[in-house]
Amino acid sequence: MTEKVLVTGGCGYIGSHVVRHLSEAGYNVVVYDNLSTGFRDALLNGEELIEADLADHETLAEAFRQHRFKTVLHFAASIIAPESVSLPLKYYCNNTRNTLGLLEACVRFGVSRVIFSSTAAVYGIPEGGTASEESTLSPINPYGTSKLMSEWMLRDAASAHGMKYGALRYFNVAGADPQARTGQRTPEATHLIKIACQTALGQRAEASIYGTDYPTEDGTGIRDYIHVEDLASAHLAALDYLNKGGDSTAMNVGYGRGSSVREVLAMVKQVSGIDFKVVESDRRPGDPACLIAKAERIGRLTGWKPRYNSLKTIVEDAWRWETKLANG
Numbered sequence: 001m002t003e004k005v006l007v008t009g010g011c012g013y014i015g016s017h018v019v020r021h022l023s024e025a026g027y028n029v030v031v032y033d034n035l036s037t038g039f040r041d042a043l044l045n046g047e048e049l050i051e052a053d054l055a056d057h058e059t060l061a062e063a064f065r066q067h068r069f070k071t072v073l074h075f076a077a078s079i080i081a082p083e084s085v086s087l088p089l090k091y092y093c094n095n096t097r098n099t100l101g102l103l104e105a106c107v108r109f110g111v112s113r114v115i116f117s118s119t120a121a122v123y124g125i126p127e128g129g130t131a132s133e134e135s136t137l138s139p140i141n142p143y144g145t146s147k148l149m150s151e152w153m154l155r156d157a158a159s160a161h162g163m164k165y166g167a168l169r170y171f172n173v174a175g176a177d178p179q180a181r182t183g184q185r186t187p188e189a190t191h192l193i194k195i196a197c198q199t200a201l202g203q204r205a206e207a208s209i210y211g212t213d214y215p216t217e218d219g220t221g222i223r224d225y226i227h228v229e230d231l232a233s234a235h236l237a238a239l240d241y242l243n244k245g246g247d248s249t250a251m252n253v254g255y256g257r258g259s260s261v262r263e264v265l266a267m268v269k270q271v272s273g274i275d276f277k278v279v280e281s282d283r284r285p286g287d288p289a290c291l292i293a294k295a296e297r298i299g300r301l302t303g304w305k306p307r308y309n310s311l312k313t314i315v316e317d318a319w320r321w322e323t324k325l326a327n328g
Contacts, residue, residue, distance in 0.1 A: 170254075216289055227307075
């Protein structure tokens with residue numbers, strides 16, 4: 001019998017890409033999502049959907065009782081760092097407290113493996129702008145803190161109860177399915193590439209640069225952008241690693257190089273052929289100047305290799321998706 005796996009937040013941007021990869025790899029996927037930011041039609045292969053909130057412990061327990069999951073991939077979370085500064089308790093409730101409830105269910109029902117959607121925000125502002133898994137964990141906003149607290153709970157629960165886990169610390173996820181079947185659809189999204197594409201399409205009046213006085217070459221923030229398809233494949237590589245007896249670990253998922261805000265905007269203009277309006281604004285709270293991955297561990301342990309590691313490719317796929325959305 002094909003193993004059933006539970007994917008929380010599987011109707012969201014990243015989760016839906018991972019669900020598609022899992023289904024195509026032969027897993028029997030059950031998705032648990034409250035559809036607050038996700039979309040039912042992002043499930044392309046007839047995966048079962050349990051529409052409920054993680055705070056609904058009775059429904060969650062019934063899902064475990066019925067399906068007897070041994071593997072859980074946990075994506076459900078709030079993810080907007082600036083918002084977390086103004087609404088910190090939302091993040092501790094939705095990210096940390098709900099992860100606690102999920103882990104309690106995992107322990108209660110004998111889950112063996114957990115893949116956790118974490119973030120490079122756990123590093124805060126790393127020395128030199130580059131973070132390895134050994135870098136100091138010092139988040140500078142509640143979003144990063146809520147995820148780090150979840151990692152600690154996962155680590156300790158795994159140690160006490162015999163689970164294995166992989167905590168994948170994402171850098172800046174962007175792009176869309178190259179066939180434009182799925183992509184970023186979150187209302188009022190804050191992702192730079194999506195915003196720039198929407199501006200080029202006339203859906204926004206302008207794109208903003210938040211901070212032009214950072215200690216970087218062009219004064220704007222630098223991020224390690226990773227294609228969502230590569231990120232999705234990293235989850236399957238991490239799961240395969242655990243299935244083969246690999247030890248619990250945290251792993252960065254990025255390309256090891258960064259692009260500035262100005263470089264990203266210029267690439268969107270190049271790909272779209274549209275010279276849209278850009279305005280310069282003050283820095284946002286909780287934004288580091290530079291955040292780039294040192295990501296050799298995941299390749300060494302799992303054999304994962306990116307296929308789409310080009311800013312131009314990321315923007316081309318994002319532009320194709322946004323154009324499709326704009327055309328209905």
